[in-house]
Amino acid sequence: MKIKIPVILLFCLVLLLPNFLLGQERQEISFMVQWFPQAQFAGYIVAHEKGFYNEAGIDATILFSDGTDSPLQEVLDNRIEFCTGWLSQAIMIRSGNEPILNICQLLQKSSLMLVAKKESGIKTAQDFEDKIVSNWGGDFSIQPIAFFQKQNIQPDVIPQSFRIDGFLVGAIDVTSAMYYNEYHKILQAGIDEDELVTFFFTDYDLNFPEDGIYCREETLQNDPKMCKNFIDATINGWAYAFQNKEETLDLVMKYCREYHMQTNRSHQRWMLGAIETAMTYQVGDDPENWGILKKEDYYTVAEELLNQKLITTIPSYQDFYKDVAHE
Numbered sequence: 546m547k548i549k550i551p552v553i554l555l556f557c558l559v560l561l562l563p564n565f566l567l568g569q570e571r572q573e574i575s576f577m578v579q580w581f582p583q584a585q586f587a588g589y590i591v592a593h594e595k596g597f598y599n600e601a602g603i604d605a606t607i608l609f610s611d612g613t614d615s616p617l618q619e620v621l622d623n624r625i626e627f628c629t630g631w632l633s634q635a636i637m638i639r640s641g642n643e644p645i646l647n648i649c650q651l652l653q654k655s656s657l658m659l660v661a662k663k664e665s666g667i668k669t670a671q672d673f674e675d676k677i678v679s680n681w682g683g684d685f686s687i688q689p690i691a692f693f694q695k696q697n698i699q700p701d702v703i704p705q706s707f708r709i710d711g712f713l714v715g716a717i718d719v720t721s722a723m724y725y726n727e728y729h730k731i732l733q734a735g736i737d738e739d740e741l742v743t744f745f746f747t748d749y750d751l752n753f754p755e756d757g758i759y760c761r762e763e764t765l766q767n768d769p770k771m772c773k774n775f776i777d778a779t780i781n782g783w784a785y786a787f788q789n790k791e792e793t794l795d796l797v798m799k800y801c802r803e804y805h806m807q808t809n810r811s812h813q814r815w816m817l818g819a820i821e822t823a824m825t826y827q828v829g830d831d832p833e834n835w836g837i838l839k840k841e842d843y844y845t846v847a848e849e850l851l852n853q854k855l856i857t858t859i860p861s862y863q864d865f866y867k868d869v870a871h872e
Contacts (some may be wrong), residue, residue, distance in 0.1 A: 547627075548728065551628045552771070553812075559812050561584055563604055566606070570602075571599060571602055571603060571604040572602060572603055572604065572768075572771055573604045573606070573608045574603055574604070574605055574606070574607075574625075574626040574771070574775065575608055575624075575625040575626055575627075576606065576607055576608065576625065576626065576627040576628065576750060576775075577585075577608040577609070577610060577616040577619055577620075577625050577627075577628045577629070577821075578590065578607065578608070578609060578610065578616065578628070578629045579610050579616055579628075579629055579630065579631075579756070580609065580610055580708030581609050581610075581611065581801075581804050581806055582609055582797065582799050582800035582801050582803070582804050582806060583726075583797065583801065583808065583813060583816060584724060584725075584793075584794070584813040584814075584816035584817040584820060585593075585726075585756070585807065585816060585820055586607075586609075586680050587783075587786045587793050587796070587797050587820070588651075588779060588780075588782040588783030588784075588785075588786045588816055589607055589779060589782060590607065590782075590793075590794060590796050590797060590800055591722060591782040591783070591785050591793055592605075592778050592779050592781060593605055593607055593782075594796050595782065597778040597779075597781045597782050597784060597785075598865025599773040600778070601775065601777060601778040602771075603771065603773060603774060603775055603778065605775070608625065610803065616629060616630055617630045617634055617638060617645065617759060618637060618647065619639070619645075620646060620759055620760060620761055621643055621761065623761065624816055626760060626764055626777065627754045627758055627759065627760050627764075628758070628759055628760075629726065629758060629759070630756070630757060630759050631684050631753070631755050631757075632647070632650070632753060632754050632755065632757055632758065632842070632843070632846050633683050633684045633687055633753055633757055633787070633846050633850060634721065634836070635647060635736070635757065636843075636846060636847050636850055636856065636859075636860060636865070637850060637855055637856055637863075639860040639864075639865050640816060640850075640856035640857065640858060640859070643715065644746060644761050644762040644763065645759055645762075646760055646761070646762055646764075646765055646866070646867055647757045647758070647759055647762065647838055647865055647866045647867070648758055648759065648765060648776060648866075648868075648869040648870075649757060649758040649776045649779070649780075649836040649844075649869060650754055650757040650758075650774060650836060650837060650838035650866070651670075651756055651757060651758065651779075651783070651824055651835065651841075652711075652754055652755045652757070652820070652823045652824055652828035652838075653754050653824060653825070653826040653827055653828055653837075654747055654752060654757040654822065654823040655688065655745075655746055655747050655751070655752050655753045655754065655823075655828075656723045656724040656725050656726075656753065656755065656823055657685065657688055657721070657722075657723060657724075657746055657753070657755075658722055658723070658724055658728065658744060658745045658746065659678070659689065659692075659719050659720070659721060659722070659743070659744040660678075660712070660719065660720050660721075660722050660727075660728060660741055660742070660743055660744070661718060661719045661741070661742045661744075661748055662712075662715075662718075662736070662740060662741060662742070663741065663742055664740070665718045665719075667719065667742055668742060670692070670696040670698060670749075671698060671757055672697065673693075673696070673698045673700040673718075673719060674698050674699065674700065675699075675701060676700050676701065676718040677699065677700070677701045677703060677716075677717050677718045678700040678702050678703070678717070678718065678719040678720075678721075679702075679703050679711060679712070679717045679719070679720050679721060679741065680700065680702050680703070680704070680705055680721050681704075681705050681707075681721050681735065682704065685721060687747045687753070687849060687850065687853060687855070688751050688849075688853060689702075689721065689746075690754055690853060691746075691751055691849050691852070691853070692746060692749055692751060692826050695749060695750075695751075696749075697860035700719070703717070705717075705720065705721055709722070709727050709730055709731055709734070712731070712733070712735050713736075724745070724747045724819050725815070725816040725819035725823070726816060728743075728799065729812055729815040730812070733811070733812065747862075750844060750845070751845070751849070752840070752842060753842075753845070753846050753849075754842050754846075755823070757838065758776065758779065760772065765867060765869070769869070769872075772869050773849070773869050773872070776836065776869045776870045777863075777870065780832050780836060780870060781832070783824065783832070783835070784832040786817070787817075787821050790814070790817060790818075793817065794813055794814055794817065795809055797813050797817070798810055798813060801813070813864070819844055827839075835870070836868075836869075836870040836871075837868065837871070838866045840862055840866075843862050843865070843866065844859070844862070846853075847859040847860070859865060
């Protein structure tokens with residue numbers, strides 16, 4: 546006697562068999578980045594869209610910040626498992642005895658910079674004296690303040706919005722900018738690079754690596770394998786993004802349209818290239834070397850935070866950073 550299996554049941558068995566054979570169910574996690582969709586977060590988008598997280602046994606939900614919330618605080622409040630954040634932000638949080646961990650330092654080079662027009666007469670940092678310099682607040686202000694102190698200059702510092710209009714019309718002599726974002730917007734506005742003077746903080750021993758991936762201590766303690774799988778899939782996403790830039794830009798622009806971002810493909814292409822430069826800085830193109838937080842970079846940031854009295858003690862590097870990708 547032959548037993549007939551209904552077609553629909555057979556179909557369900559075929560779908561479920563791979564997970565059964567793998568002996569695992571996908572773990573649901575939430576991951577938040579610091580802003581709306583853009584190429585700064587291309588690797589995470591690619592890892593999600595190309596199924597790298599799924600292949601690692603993770604059902605990942607990517608959340609985008611609107612600037613009014615704090616991804617690091619969302620992690621601390623146990624509402625999400627992982628987030629991106631700046632190294633300076635996380636060190637300040639850790640110095641307050643909060644259980645935040647850096648488990649992957651993706652960006653190795655600071656993209657924060659100051660930009661002036663040559664027509665303003667500014668050629669060197671000493672020419673900032675008595676000039677109008679716009680500066681963002683919060684974490685964005687730490688490097689400029691350190692720069693002014695090291696150069697022994699006292700410019701006329703005013704608050705800066707997240708627009709570059711004041712600089713474009715000449716109301717501001719020097720503007721703060723991210724190389725992957727506002728600097729390119731200046732170029733898109735019609736100002737050529739040879740008309741500008743740039744001051745990269747990395748050239749003045751003030752390299753503050755930016756985007757890293759963070760979680761709570763207990764998240765790593767409770768499930769180190771899941772954390773490693775998440776980081777490995779993320780790095781694979783970034784590797785694919787850099788190797789397949791046009792496909793990646795298709796995905797980024799799809800997300801940008803869904804979130805009604807005012808951007809264009811040219812700007813996102815520039816951003817993706819700049820992020821690649823920041824990620825491979827001093828570690829090279831091999832993804833096996835990505836994600837490391839160098840001790841000297843950690844202490845460069847921490848000591849400046851201490852100098853500006855933003856922290857009272859420097860957290861232990863060994864307690865702050867866990868090299869999940871290479872363990």
